[in-house]
Amino acid sequence: MAQREADASVRTVKLKDLVPAATNTVNTTFIVLDKAAPTAARAPQQARDGEKETTTCLALVADETAAAHFLLWGGECGAFEPGDIVRLTGGIFSYHRGNTLVLRAGRRGRAEKVGEFTMRFVETPNVSEIRWGRDPADARRMVQEAVVSPYSQVFKPLR
């Protein structure tokens, strides 16, 4: 069992194979395509604790199989620019604030810049623009229900 967990922690996935789950086990490499303006966000927990606001910033990221929305958190907002190749370890792909489906490093994950520019990508499908539902056969699993939009609705493709 421990061995299986160790394997899972180093296994890398392509973005098209991302499935929403409340586990921080996503290891993947992508290129940052675009970045929105940063916004000040306060997590409910932090608000109660009276902590300072944390800046977040939504980014469009992609690999050669799919695109996704990535939520940059705090220092990550300034650390990554469009064109950067980023390796994410221990990330999480889940609903943020209830409705938006984003990939992020989370508290235990780590995003590192490992290169620049030299990576191919596609902008469709965008796994953050897919509606997911519970698998009727296995309630613990999520399955794709519908494509909300083939491309990101936040970051329009450049043509």
Next chain:
Amino acid sequence: MPPPITSPPSPPRLLAGGDHHPPPTSASSPEHPFLAAHLLLPSPSPSPADLSSPHLPLALAFSFLTEPSPLPRRLLVALHAAGARFPAFYPAFASALLSLPFPLLLPHPRTRLLLAASELARAAAPGFAPLLASLLRRVPFPGDARLLQVFHEHAAFLADEEPQLLASAVFAFLRLLARNRLAPAPSSVECSKDCEECKGAENLQECRGRLVSFCVSMLRDHFHVCALLGRDLVRSLHELVLVPEFQALWRDLVLDRAANICWISTPRWCTAVAVTAEMETQLLFMMNNVKWGDQKRYQLWFARKHLMVPGGEERIPDIVRFICCGYHPTNEIMQSGVIARWAVVGWLLTSCSKGYVVANAKLALFYDWLFFEEVKGSVMNIEPAMLLMVNSVSQYTDITNMLLEFLFLLIDNYDVGRKEAIAQCVRSAFGVLVKKGVVPSLEPLTGCEKLSPVLRQKLVAFLSNTGPEAEEACRKPIDDVSKGTELKRVC
């Protein structure tokens, strides 16, 4: 009572990079092999055991780049002792230094890297030439005046032993002078060690006089070496013709020889000197991997990183030269649906905002046309300009008009004394482009209603004043208008 646990001081760093870069302990960090060797051989000394260690090149490189100022003498002794005993040592040491991503080097290691390069050059150690050549591609960078000093000190030796390197240095410095009109050097973070070594490091921008006098004296004393640069030497000197020192040089030396040098094709290595390694990697990635229609984001990133920075736009003519002469794709690449060279050039031309940069970029694009010889010339050097004109004619007629107009201006004015010879070369270029199948005919230009009538008439008259080849080309019908993506190279 156990002794208090004190954590050992963390080893010094080579590269900049905060929380969001792989730490030096991670195998994916370029620093990792250096740190690993350093931990095995923390302080290399000239002892026999250290000298024969397989970890010495990386460990010594780490210590050399990170030891606080002044550089411990034992490191220099170890460097040359190992180099003298083991023939493979110097090249391994030099390639270790080359493996570091230069733009990420911290100020102190960068100053030391220059010191190491000059030490290797002083000893004429194997491996010094590629190291110096790679640094030349980096100018301007903080502390780069040391490079000038190295070339100045060893010029006579280099002229005999490494003429290509010396010619590269002359070209890099001429381009820096021409390109920048000496714009301010990129600012850099201060050396955290606050050492005299880094504080004393001069930038080339601060010693323009020495830079000019180095170039002039190399051209006077080692003209045959500088001539290795081919016609791009003349192109560079033209841009500096208003600098008084170059005016005198031009009169005394170049004027008589320019015509001959212009017949020498620019070698590929020369065009690479004027673009940085990152620019080259990214341009090649675009032209080898990025499919038509997907290029927008890459272009945006390239522009943001390399063109929209001080002195960046001035690089465009050199990038155009690199694309025309420095990179000739294979037929497989050209047919694989990736973005073509002419399209990259078209984008670069539209990225220029300064008039003189546009003019120099267009000159760069047509330069090989002006001296094209059917037997010796490479059709791949002149292909981007032709395809850009032909493929822009329907949708972006302005570009075709602008290029054609510029070409006629060049024919009439580039070298008034040799106007007819240049015209003949341009005719020959048109003829060969058709003959080799780059374009099926010149009809898309000569028969295009959208093109300026004056230019069209001028083109027809120009081409008809020629041998049978080009005439035939003009008459050929447009049965299939070329598409950039489907072009075959027949050469």
